[in-house]
Amino acid sequence: MKRRERESSTIISSPGVHAIMNRSEENEREIARLKSYDPNFSKVLFLDFVSSIYNKFYTWYGTKDFKNLSPFFSNTEIQSSIHLLNKRIVNEIVIGSIKISEINNLETVTGISVDIEANYTINIQDKKTRYEVVERWYFNRKAGVLSSEPEKMRKLSCPNCGAPGNFTDNGECQSCGTLINKGEMQWFVKKHKILKQEVFITKGLAHYEQERGTNLPTIFQPNFSEISARFAQKHNFDWNSWRLNFSSNIATNYFLKIYAAWSTNKLEDVRNLLSDRIYESFMFWINTYKKAGVTNKLEEIKISNIQAVRIDIDKYYESITVRIFASALDYVEDSSGNIEGGSKNNARFFSEYWTFIRRNGVEKDTYNLSTCPNCGAPADKMGQAGICEYCNTKISNGDFSWVLAIITQDEVYAG
Numbered sequence: 001m002k003r004r005e006r007e008s009s010t011i012i013s014s015p016g017v018h019a020i021m022n023r024s025e026e027n028e029r030e031i032a033r034l035k036s037y038d039p040n041f042s043k044v045l046f047l048d049f050v051s052s053i054y055n056k057f058y059t060w061y062g063t064k065d066f067k068n069l070s071p072f073f074s075n076t077e078i079q080s081s082i083h084l085l086n087k088r089i090v091n092e093i094v095i096g097s098i099k100i101s102e103i104n105n106l107e108t109v110t111g112i113s114v115d116i117e118a119n120y121t122i123n124i125q126d127k128k129t130r131y132e133v134v135e136r137w138y139f140n141r142k143a144g145v146l147s148s149e150p151e152k153m154r155k156l157s158c159p160n161c162g163a164p165g166n167f168t169d170n171g172e173c174q175s176c177g178t179l180i181n182k183g184e185m186q187w188f189v190k191k192h193k194i195l196k197q198e199v200f201i202t203k204g205l206a207h208y209e210q211e212r213g214t215n216l217p218t219i220f221q222p223n224f225s226e227i228s229a230r231f232a233q234k235h236n237f238d239w240n241s242w243r244l245n246f247s248s249n250i251a252t253n254y255f256l257k258i259y260a261a262w263s264t265n266k267l268e269d270v271r272n273l274l275s276d277r278i279y280e281s282f283m284f285w286i287n288t289y290k291k292a293g294v295t296n297k298l299e300e301i302k303i304s305n306i307q308a309v310r311i312d313i314d315k316y317y318e319s320i321t322v323r324i325f326a327s328a329l330d331y332v333e334d335s336s337g338n339i340e341g342g343s344k345n346n347a348r349f350f351s352e353y354w355t356f357i358r359r360n361g362v363e364k365d366t367y368n369l370s371t372c373p374n375c376g377a378p379a380d381k382m383g384q385a386g387i388c389e390y391c392n393t394k395i396s397n398g399d400f401s402w403v404l405a406i407i408t409q410d411e412v413y414a415g
Protein backbone atom coordinates (compact mmCIF):
# COMPACT_ATOMS: atom_id res chain seq x y z
CA MET A 1 0.00 0.00 0.00
CA LYS A 2 1.12 3.44 -0.89
CA ARG A 3 0.52 4.89 2.54
CA ARG A 4 3.09 2.75 4.25
CA GLU A 5 5.71 3.10 1.58
CA ARG A 6 5.65 6.77 2.23
CA GLU A 7 6.25 6.19 5.90
CA SER A 8 9.12 3.88 5.25
CA SER A 9 10.73 6.33 2.88
CA THR A 10 11.60 8.40 5.94
CA ILE A 11 14.02 5.77 7.15
CA ILE A 12 17.42 7.24 7.82
CA SER A 13 19.68 4.83 6.05
CA SER A 14 19.30 1.39 4.62
CA PRO A 15 22.19 -0.85 5.58
CA GLY A 16 22.41 -4.25 3.91
CA VAL A 17 20.64 -7.30 5.22
CA HIS A 18 23.80 -8.55 6.95
CA ALA A 19 24.39 -5.33 8.84
CA ILE A 20 20.74 -5.34 9.87
CA MET A 21 21.01 -8.90 11.11
CA ASN A 22 24.18 -8.24 13.09
CA ARG A 23 22.55 -5.29 14.79
CA SER A 24 19.45 -7.33 15.49
CA GLU A 25 21.50 -10.18 17.00
CA GLU A 26 23.35 -7.75 19.21
CA ASN A 27 20.10 -6.21 20.44
CA GLU A 28 18.81 -9.72 21.02
CA ARG A 29 21.76 -10.53 23.26
CA GLU A 30 21.38 -7.29 25.18
CA ILE A 31 17.65 -7.87 25.74
CA ALA A 32 18.47 -11.34 27.06
CA ARG A 33 21.02 -9.78 29.42
CA LEU A 34 18.52 -7.20 30.56
CA LYS A 35 15.94 -9.93 31.23
CA SER A 36 18.50 -11.87 33.29
CA TYR A 37 18.33 -9.21 35.99
CA ASP A 38 14.90 -7.84 35.15
CA PRO A 39 12.66 -10.84 34.42
CA ASN A 40 9.68 -8.45 34.30
CA PHE A 41 11.05 -6.66 31.25
CA SER A 42 8.58 -6.83 28.38
CA LYS A 43 9.39 -5.23 25.04
CA VAL A 44 5.67 -4.87 24.31
CA LEU A 45 5.09 -2.94 27.53
CA PHE A 46 8.28 -0.91 27.23
CA LEU A 47 7.21 0.29 23.78
CA ASP A 48 3.76 1.13 25.16
CA PHE A 49 5.47 3.17 27.84
CA VAL A 50 7.59 4.95 25.21
CA SER A 51 4.53 5.73 23.14
CA SER A 52 2.60 7.17 26.05
CA ILE A 53 5.59 9.28 27.20
CA TYR A 54 6.09 10.54 23.66
CA ASN A 55 2.46 11.46 23.31
CA LYS A 56 2.30 13.28 26.64
CA PHE A 57 5.58 15.06 26.00
CA TYR A 58 4.21 16.75 22.89
CA THR A 59 0.65 17.14 24.17
CA TRP A 60 1.91 18.95 27.26
CA TYR A 61 4.84 20.71 25.61
CA GLY A 62 4.78 24.40 26.48
CA THR A 63 1.82 23.95 28.86
CA LYS A 64 1.69 23.93 32.63
CA ASP A 65 0.77 20.22 32.66
CA PHE A 66 4.32 19.49 31.60
CA LYS A 67 5.30 19.28 35.28
CA ASN A 68 3.50 15.92 35.40
CA LEU A 69 6.40 14.57 33.39
CA SER A 70 9.03 15.67 35.88
CA PRO A 71 9.89 12.14 37.11
CA PHE A 72 10.29 10.90 33.54
CA PHE A 73 12.59 13.50 31.96
CA SER A 74 16.03 14.87 32.71
CA ASN A 75 16.21 18.45 33.96
CA THR A 76 17.62 19.62 30.65
CA GLU A 77 14.58 18.26 28.79
CA ILE A 78 12.21 19.86 31.31
CA GLN A 79 13.93 23.25 31.04
CA SER A 80 13.63 23.31 27.27
CA SER A 81 9.85 23.06 27.51
CA ILE A 82 9.47 25.57 30.32
CA HIS A 83 10.98 28.38 28.31
CA LEU A 84 8.47 27.74 25.54
CA LEU A 85 5.54 28.01 27.94
CA ASN A 86 2.44 29.22 26.05
CA LYS A 87 4.47 29.90 22.91
CA ARG A 88 4.10 26.67 21.11
CA ILE A 89 1.39 24.02 21.05
CA VAL A 90 1.78 20.60 19.48
CA ASN A 91 -1.19 18.46 18.57
CA GLU A 92 -2.56 15.70 16.32
CA ILE A 93 0.36 13.49 17.26
CA VAL A 94 0.50 10.21 15.37
CA ILE A 95 3.20 7.63 15.91
CA GLY A 96 3.96 5.59 12.80
CA SER A 97 6.58 3.25 14.21
CA ILE A 98 8.77 2.75 17.26
CA LYS A 99 11.78 0.52 17.39
CA ILE A 100 14.62 -0.15 19.74
CA SER A 101 17.87 0.88 18.08
CA GLU A 102 20.34 0.09 20.83
CA ILE A 103 20.54 -1.35 24.33
CA ASN A 104 23.39 -0.76 26.75
CA ASN A 105 23.65 -2.77 29.93
CA LEU A 106 26.21 -0.77 31.88
CA GLU A 107 27.32 -1.31 35.44
CA THR A 108 25.24 1.42 37.03
CA VAL A 109 22.72 2.24 34.37
CA THR A 110 20.66 0.55 31.66
CA GLY A 111 20.19 2.59 28.50
CA ILE A 112 17.79 1.96 25.65
CA SER A 113 17.63 4.19 22.61
CA VAL A 114 14.49 4.15 20.55
CA ASP A 115 13.77 5.48 17.05
CA ILE A 116 10.33 6.96 16.60
CA GLU A 117 8.71 7.89 13.28
CA ALA A 118 5.81 10.21 13.82
CA ASN A 119 3.97 13.24 12.56
CA TYR A 120 2.43 16.15 14.40
CA THR A 121 1.21 19.70 14.00
CA ILE A 122 3.10 22.57 15.61
CA ASN A 123 1.17 25.76 16.30
CA ILE A 124 3.25 28.87 16.79
CA GLN A 125 1.04 31.88 17.31
CA ASP A 126 -1.51 31.34 14.57
CA LYS A 127 0.66 29.44 12.20
CA LYS A 128 0.05 25.68 11.94
CA THR A 129 2.57 23.39 10.31
CA ARG A 130 2.42 19.64 10.09
CA TYR A 131 5.72 17.78 10.21
CA GLU A 132 6.86 14.25 9.69
CA VAL A 133 9.78 13.40 11.91
CA VAL A 134 12.22 10.71 12.91
CA GLU A 135 13.42 11.15 16.48
CA ARG A 136 15.83 9.25 18.68
CA TRP A 137 14.93 9.05 22.34
CA TYR A 138 17.38 7.89 25.01
CA PHE A 139 15.87 6.12 28.01
CA ASN A 140 17.85 5.41 31.17
CA ARG A 141 17.18 3.48 34.32
CA LYS A 142 19.32 2.58 37.28
CA ALA A 143 20.83 -0.87 36.74
CA GLY A 144 19.04 -3.68 38.53
CA VAL A 145 15.59 -2.05 38.74
CA LEU A 146 12.65 -4.38 38.08
CA SER A 147 10.13 -3.28 35.45
CA SER A 148 6.67 -2.31 36.68
CA GLU A 149 3.61 -4.44 35.99
CA PRO A 150 1.47 -3.81 32.86
CA GLU A 151 -0.96 -1.39 34.51
CA LYS A 152 1.88 0.93 35.53
CA MET A 153 3.68 0.69 32.18
CA ARG A 154 0.67 1.44 29.99
CA LYS A 155 -0.36 4.77 31.36
CA LEU A 156 1.69 7.54 32.74
CA SER A 157 1.29 6.65 36.38
CA CYS A 158 3.16 6.90 39.63
CA PRO A 159 5.68 4.04 39.69
CA ASN A 160 5.14 3.79 43.43
CA CYS A 161 1.36 3.84 43.98
CA GLY A 162 0.06 3.51 40.41
CA ALA A 163 -2.16 6.61 40.60
CA PRO A 164 -2.51 8.54 37.32
CA GLY A 165 0.56 10.74 36.82
CA ASN A 166 0.07 13.92 38.82
CA PHE A 167 3.35 15.29 40.05
CA THR A 168 4.79 18.48 41.50
CA ASP A 169 7.59 20.37 39.71
CA ASN A 170 10.24 18.41 41.54
CA GLY A 171 8.63 15.02 40.89
CA GLU A 172 6.64 14.28 44.01
CA CYS A 173 3.51 12.15 43.50
CA GLN A 174 0.46 14.09 44.63
CA SER A 175 -1.33 10.89 45.62
CA CYS A 176 1.20 9.05 47.75
CA GLY A 177 3.66 11.87 48.45
CA THR A 178 6.66 9.85 47.23
CA LEU A 179 9.46 11.76 45.55
CA ILE A 180 10.20 9.83 42.36
CA ASN A 181 13.90 10.11 41.68
CA LYS A 182 14.57 9.92 37.96
CA GLY A 183 15.46 6.42 36.85
CA GLU A 184 15.17 4.79 40.27
CA MET A 185 11.81 3.13 39.82
CA GLN A 186 10.96 3.76 36.20
CA TRP A 187 12.66 4.69 32.92
CA PHE A 188 13.30 8.36 32.25
CA VAL A 189 14.23 10.25 29.10
CA LYS A 190 17.78 11.50 29.28
CA LYS A 191 17.58 13.36 26.00
CA HIS A 192 15.94 13.21 22.63
CA LYS A 193 17.04 14.44 19.28
CA ILE A 194 15.35 14.98 15.98
CA LEU A 195 17.06 13.01 13.24
CA LYS A 196 14.80 14.19 10.48
CA GLN A 197 12.02 16.72 10.19
CA GLU A 198 10.12 17.52 7.03
CA VAL A 199 6.97 19.44 6.31
CA PHE A 200 4.21 16.92 5.73
CA ILE A 201 2.69 17.14 2.26
CA THR A 202 -0.22 15.15 0.91
CA LYS A 203 0.45 16.04 -2.70
CA GLY A 204 1.93 12.67 -3.63
CA LEU A 205 -0.73 10.49 -2.00
CA ALA A 206 -1.70 8.76 -5.21
CA HIS A 207 1.84 8.25 -6.44
CA TYR A 208 3.04 4.64 -6.47
CA GLU A 209 6.69 3.70 -6.22
CA GLN A 210 8.01 0.40 -7.45
CA GLU A 211 7.93 -2.18 -4.63
CA ARG A 212 11.44 -2.39 -3.25
CA GLY A 213 11.60 -5.21 -0.71
CA THR A 214 9.44 -8.04 -2.03
CA ASN A 215 12.43 -10.03 -3.26
CA LEU A 216 14.66 -9.45 -0.26
CA PRO A 217 15.54 -12.58 1.71
CA THR A 218 13.40 -13.16 4.79
CA ILE A 219 14.96 -12.10 8.06
CA PHE A 220 14.48 -14.83 10.63
CA GLN A 221 15.13 -14.42 14.32
CA PRO A 222 18.52 -15.94 15.23
CA ASN A 223 17.92 -19.51 16.52
CA PHE A 224 14.31 -19.34 15.40
CA SER A 225 13.94 -23.12 15.16
CA GLU A 226 14.99 -23.58 18.79
CA ILE A 227 12.80 -20.73 19.95
CA SER A 228 9.75 -22.01 18.09
CA ALA A 229 10.37 -25.51 19.49
CA ARG A 230 10.50 -24.05 23.02
CA PHE A 231 7.32 -22.10 22.36
CA ALA A 232 5.58 -25.28 21.18
CA GLN A 233 6.80 -27.17 24.21
CA LYS A 234 5.58 -24.48 26.59
CA HIS A 235 2.10 -24.80 25.11
CA ASN A 236 2.25 -28.51 24.65
CA PHE A 237 1.55 -28.65 20.93
CA ASP A 238 3.26 -29.58 17.72
CA TRP A 239 4.95 -26.50 16.22
CA ASN A 240 4.18 -27.29 12.60
CA SER A 241 0.50 -27.87 13.02
CA TRP A 242 0.22 -24.84 15.30
CA ARG A 243 2.03 -22.70 12.74
CA LEU A 244 -0.28 -23.81 9.92
CA ASN A 245 -3.31 -23.21 12.09
CA PHE A 246 -2.03 -19.75 13.03
CA SER A 247 -1.34 -18.92 9.38
CA SER A 248 -4.80 -19.82 8.18
CA ASN A 249 -7.00 -18.94 11.14
CA ILE A 250 -5.24 -15.87 12.47
CA ALA A 251 -2.79 -14.32 9.99
CA THR A 252 -4.86 -14.90 6.82
CA ASN A 253 -8.19 -13.96 8.35
CA TYR A 254 -6.84 -10.84 10.03
CA PHE A 255 -5.02 -9.75 6.89
CA LEU A 256 -8.09 -10.07 4.66
CA LYS A 257 -10.51 -8.56 7.14
CA ILE A 258 -8.26 -5.64 8.07
CA TYR A 259 -7.53 -4.71 4.45
CA ALA A 260 -11.22 -4.99 3.57
CA ALA A 261 -11.98 -2.54 6.38
CA TRP A 262 -9.16 -0.26 5.22
CA SER A 263 -10.46 -0.22 1.64
CA THR A 264 -13.96 0.76 2.71
CA ASN A 265 -12.89 3.26 5.40
CA LYS A 266 -14.62 1.16 8.02
CA LEU A 267 -12.00 0.60 10.63
CA GLU A 268 -14.65 0.21 13.32
CA ASP A 269 -15.26 -3.26 11.84
CA VAL A 270 -11.80 -4.40 12.94
CA ARG A 271 -11.19 -2.27 16.02
CA ASN A 272 -11.10 -5.46 18.15
CA LEU A 273 -8.22 -6.82 16.05
CA LEU A 274 -5.93 -3.79 16.24
CA SER A 275 -3.64 -2.37 18.91
CA ASP A 276 -4.17 1.28 19.75
CA ARG A 277 -1.04 2.37 17.93
CA ILE A 278 -1.98 0.64 14.67
CA TYR A 279 -5.52 1.93 14.90
CA GLU A 280 -4.42 5.53 15.43
CA SER A 281 -1.96 5.36 12.58
CA PHE A 282 -4.56 3.81 10.22
CA MET A 283 -7.12 6.45 11.21
CA PHE A 284 -4.63 9.18 10.48
CA TRP A 285 -4.00 7.88 6.96
CA ILE A 286 -7.67 7.28 6.25
CA ASN A 287 -8.41 10.87 7.27
CA THR A 288 -5.51 12.15 5.19
CA TYR A 289 -6.89 10.38 2.11
CA LYS A 290 -10.39 11.64 2.92
CA LYS A 291 -9.19 15.24 3.18
CA ALA A 292 -7.53 14.85 -0.20
CA GLY A 293 -10.82 13.50 -1.60
CA VAL A 294 -9.45 10.06 -2.46
CA THR A 295 -9.62 6.47 -1.21
CA ASN A 296 -7.00 3.76 -1.29
CA LYS A 297 -8.50 0.41 -2.31
CA LEU A 298 -7.10 -3.07 -2.21
CA GLU A 299 -9.13 -5.64 -4.08
CA GLU A 300 -8.77 -9.28 -5.00
CA ILE A 301 -6.21 -9.81 -2.30
CA LYS A 302 -4.47 -13.15 -2.64
CA ILE A 303 -2.03 -14.44 -0.07
CA SER A 304 0.64 -16.63 -1.62
CA ASN A 305 2.79 -17.46 1.38
CA ILE A 306 3.10 -16.88 5.12
CA GLN A 307 6.39 -17.48 6.92
CA ALA A 308 6.72 -17.46 10.70
CA VAL A 309 9.92 -15.55 11.44
CA ARG A 310 10.01 -14.52 15.06
CA ILE A 311 8.61 -15.29 18.50
CA ASP A 312 9.08 -13.28 21.67
CA ILE A 313 7.90 -14.41 25.04
CA ASP A 314 8.18 -12.42 28.22
CA LYS A 315 6.53 -12.55 31.61
CA TYR A 316 3.31 -10.94 30.37
CA TYR A 317 3.03 -11.23 26.60
CA GLU A 318 3.89 -13.42 23.68
CA SER A 319 4.28 -12.11 20.19
CA ILE A 320 4.72 -13.73 16.83
CA THR A 321 5.87 -12.11 13.61
CA VAL A 322 5.01 -13.53 10.20
CA ARG A 323 6.03 -12.37 6.76
CA ILE A 324 2.99 -12.31 4.51
CA PHE A 325 3.39 -12.42 0.73
CA ALA A 326 0.38 -11.24 -1.18
CA SER A 327 -0.90 -9.59 -4.33
CA ALA A 328 -3.76 -7.17 -4.80
CA LEU A 329 -5.27 -4.63 -7.12
CA ASP A 330 -4.03 -1.60 -5.23
CA TYR A 331 -5.14 1.84 -6.40
CA VAL A 332 -6.17 5.29 -5.32
CA GLU A 333 -9.41 6.71 -6.71
CA ASP A 334 -11.26 9.97 -6.30
CA SER A 335 -14.92 10.38 -5.38
CA SER A 336 -16.07 10.12 -9.00
CA GLY A 337 -14.20 6.88 -9.55
CA ASN A 338 -11.21 8.22 -11.49
CA ILE A 339 -8.05 6.26 -10.86
CA GLU A 340 -5.37 8.64 -9.60
CA GLY A 341 -2.66 6.07 -8.98
CA GLY A 342 -2.00 2.35 -8.95
CA SER A 343 -3.95 -0.05 -11.11
CA LYS A 344 -7.38 -1.65 -11.16
CA ASN A 345 -6.19 -4.26 -13.67
CA ASN A 346 -2.66 -5.27 -12.81
CA ALA A 347 -2.04 -6.97 -9.49
CA ARG A 348 0.73 -5.59 -7.34
CA PHE A 349 2.90 -8.08 -5.46
CA PHE A 350 4.18 -7.14 -2.01
CA SER A 351 5.19 -8.54 1.34
CA GLU A 352 4.88 -7.22 4.86
CA TYR A 353 5.93 -8.34 8.33
CA TRP A 354 2.97 -8.49 10.70
CA THR A 355 3.49 -8.79 14.44
CA PHE A 356 0.67 -10.11 16.63
CA ILE A 357 0.62 -10.03 20.42
CA ARG A 358 -1.45 -11.59 23.15
CA ARG A 359 -1.31 -11.92 26.91
CA ASN A 360 0.22 -15.13 28.24
CA GLY A 361 -2.37 -17.69 29.18
CA VAL A 362 -5.07 -16.74 26.68
CA GLU A 363 -5.00 -19.61 24.24
CA LYS A 364 -8.02 -19.44 22.03
CA ASP A 365 -6.41 -20.17 18.70
CA THR A 366 -9.64 -20.28 16.79
CA TYR A 367 -12.36 -17.84 17.53
CA ASN A 368 -14.81 -15.60 15.85
CA LEU A 369 -13.24 -12.39 14.57
CA SER A 370 -16.58 -10.62 14.85
CA THR A 371 -17.18 -11.14 18.54
CA CYS A 372 -15.61 -9.76 21.70
CA PRO A 373 -13.01 -12.31 22.85
CA ASN A 374 -13.89 -11.52 26.47
CA CYS A 375 -17.70 -11.60 26.64
CA GLY A 376 -18.70 -13.07 23.28
CA ALA A 377 -21.02 -10.18 22.33
CA PRO A 378 -20.75 -8.78 18.78
CA ALA A 379 -17.56 -6.76 18.36
CA ASP A 380 -19.54 -3.82 17.02
CA LYS A 381 -19.15 -1.42 19.93
CA MET A 382 -15.43 -1.13 20.52
CA GLY A 383 -15.26 2.67 20.23
CA GLN A 384 -12.02 4.46 19.46
CA ALA A 385 -10.29 3.09 22.54
CA GLY A 386 -10.90 -0.60 21.78
CA ILE A 387 -13.12 -1.04 24.85
CA CYS A 388 -16.07 -3.42 24.42
CA GLU A 389 -19.24 -1.60 25.43
CA TYR A 390 -21.00 -4.81 26.43
CA CYS A 391 -18.46 -5.91 29.04
CA ASN A 392 -16.65 -2.59 29.49
CA THR A 393 -13.27 -4.25 29.00
CA LYS A 394 -10.30 -3.08 26.97
CA ILE A 395 -9.68 -5.58 24.18
CA SER A 396 -6.98 -3.83 22.13
CA ASN A 397 -4.10 -4.69 24.50
CA GLY A 398 -4.24 -8.33 23.46
CA ASP A 399 -5.33 -9.42 26.92
CA PHE A 400 -7.96 -11.84 25.54
CA SER A 401 -6.76 -12.82 22.09
CA TRP A 402 -4.31 -11.87 19.36
CA VAL A 403 -4.21 -8.27 18.22
CA LEU A 404 -2.18 -6.91 15.35
CA ALA A 405 0.49 -4.73 16.96
CA ILE A 406 2.93 -3.76 14.22
CA ILE A 407 3.17 -3.78 10.42
CA THR A 408 6.66 -3.38 9.00
CA GLN A 409 7.49 -3.06 5.33
CA ASP A 410 9.88 -5.66 3.99
CA GLU A 411 12.53 -3.12 2.98
CA VAL A 412 12.84 -1.75 6.51
CA TYR A 413 12.21 -4.84 8.63
CA ALA A 414 15.22 -5.42 10.86
CA GLY A 415 14.17 -8.35 13.02
Ligand SMILES: [Zn+2]
Residues within 6 Å of the ligand: 158, 159, 160, 161, 162, 163, 173, 174, 175, 176, 177, 178
Ligand atom coordinates in the same frame (compact mmCIF):
# COMPACT_ATOMS: atom_id res chain seq x y z
ZN1 LIG B 1 2.24 7.75 44.03
Ligand SMILES: [Zn+2]
Residues within 6 Å of the ligand: 372, 373, 374, 375, 376, 377, 388, 389, 390, 391, 392, 393
Ligand atom coordinates in the same frame (compact mmCIF):
# COMPACT_ATOMS: atom_id res chain seq x y z
ZN1 LIG C 1 -17.04 -7.74 25.58
